[in-house]
Amino acid sequence: MQDDIRRVAESFKKQANVLAQEESIQHFEMQKEKYKKEYTAFIDSYEQDICYLCGKPFKTISMATPCAHWLLRRCKFKKKDFPKIVENYDFYQISAFLRWVANAESRVRNINNLKEESSDRKIFEVTIKWKNVEWTFDCSKNDFEGHAGTKTDFPHWHFQMRIDGNQFINFNDYHIPLSKDDQLKIVLENDPDSGFIHSFGPGGQGMQEHMDRFAESPDEFIENALSTSNPEEGSVHMQSIIRGPEDGIPGEKIDAAMKMARETGKTLAHCFRVVLGDEEGVSMSTIASPAESVPEIAKRTERKRR
Ligand SMILES: [Zn+2]
Numbered sequence: 324m325q326d327d328i329r330r331v332a333e334s335f336k337k338q339a340n341v342l343a344q345e346e347s348i349q350h351f352e353m354q355k356e357k358y359k360k361e362y363t364a365f366i367d368s369y370e371q372d373i374c375y376l377c378g379k380p381f382k383t384i385s386m387a388t389p390c391a392h393w394l395l396r397r398c399k400f401k402k403k404d405f406p407k408i409v410e411n412y413d414f415y416q417i418s419a420f421l422r423w424v425a426n427a428e429s430r431v432r433n434i435n436n437l438k439e440e441s442s443d444r445k446i447f448e449v450t451i452k453w454k455n456v457e458w459t460f461d462c463s464k465n466d467f468e469g470h471a472g473t474k475t476d477f478p479h480w481h482f483q484m485r486i487d488g489n490q491f492i493n494f495n496d497y498h499i500p501l502s503k504d505d506q507l508k509i510v511l512e513n514d515p516d517s518g519f520i521h522s523f524g525p526g527g528q529g530m531q532e533h534m535d536r537f538a539e540s541p542d543e544f545i546e547n548a549l550s551t552s553n554p555e556e557g558s559v560h561m562q563s564i565i566r567g568p569e570d571g572i573p574g575e576k577i578d579a580a581m582k583m584a585r586e587t588g589k590t591l592a593h594c595f596r597v598v599l600g601d602e603e604g605v606s607m608s609t610i611a612s613p614a615e616s617v618p619e620i621a622k623r624t625e626r627k628r629r
């Protein structure tokens with residue numbers, strides 16, 4: 324049933340390959356520019372509690388124009404009206420909107436799209452938190468293929484929404500169809516040869532992209548990181564292991580690093596690197612891991628098939 328999607332994906336790849344390098348850079352720049360404009364418009368509205376998608380305040384609900392902003396639950400949105408939203412917006416559109424919203428509130432910290440915490444059986448498994456609301460998007464390989472021999476034999480995803488920690492929409496309430504566009508993006512993203520990486524734009528990054536940045540250029544990452552005394556605010560926990568020479572690290576060097584950390588707000592990992600940089604016989608390594616405050620991915624228990 325997904326043969327046509329695969330065919331479209333194949334032809335997309337061929338087209339992409341023939342695109343001249345120059346052209347593809349131009350395309351990428353245009354896309355970036357478009358996202359930047361959209362994002363600026365989004366932030367302007369967000370700060371006034373207005374939805375950038377429909378132009379109405381977050382607290383209004385109009386049945387004539389179903390909108391993804393209902394999911395923020397600042398309006399009297401009822402669970403039974405959820406299908407109206409997904410008739411108008413597909414998975415990638417809803418994800419982008421909720422990521423932008425979460426990012427505007429607390430950067431990457433409340434977007435858990437960590438691959439490490441997700442099961443191999445999943446196409447995607449992402450939990451996003453914003454204020455008192457938590458959304459989880461879940462799609463297993465079985466969902467993507469469609470549950471054969473049932474009414475839900477079409478490619479779909481599942482959604483959970485909690486308000487103040489209480490269930491509002493359950494994973495099994497809806498089998499939400501993946502749009503053709505969703506399916507194409509998923510096929511391309513899971514094909515290492517396609518060279519396709521979907522971007523959710525400037526406000527769309529989650530913890531995975533954040534951790535990727537550490538892996539790519541740890542020095543830069545550590546240098547730019549700011550330490551926080553409030554554990555609720557951090558996104559990454561950094562642990563440094565310092566190996567000193569036999570006679571130890573001079574106490575005044577340690578004091579200097581601590582003082583620098585206090586005064587600049589930079590992380591200890593960074594300050595030790597600066598202070599102990601040219602010290603003979605000192606080696607340092609830093610391990611970064613997602614902070615405790617990153618919400619856990621809400622897990623869906625799949626029905627066992629007999
Ligand atoms: Zn709206």
Ligand SMILES: [Zn+2]
Pocket residue numbers: 465466470475479480481498
């Ligand atoms: Zn399913």
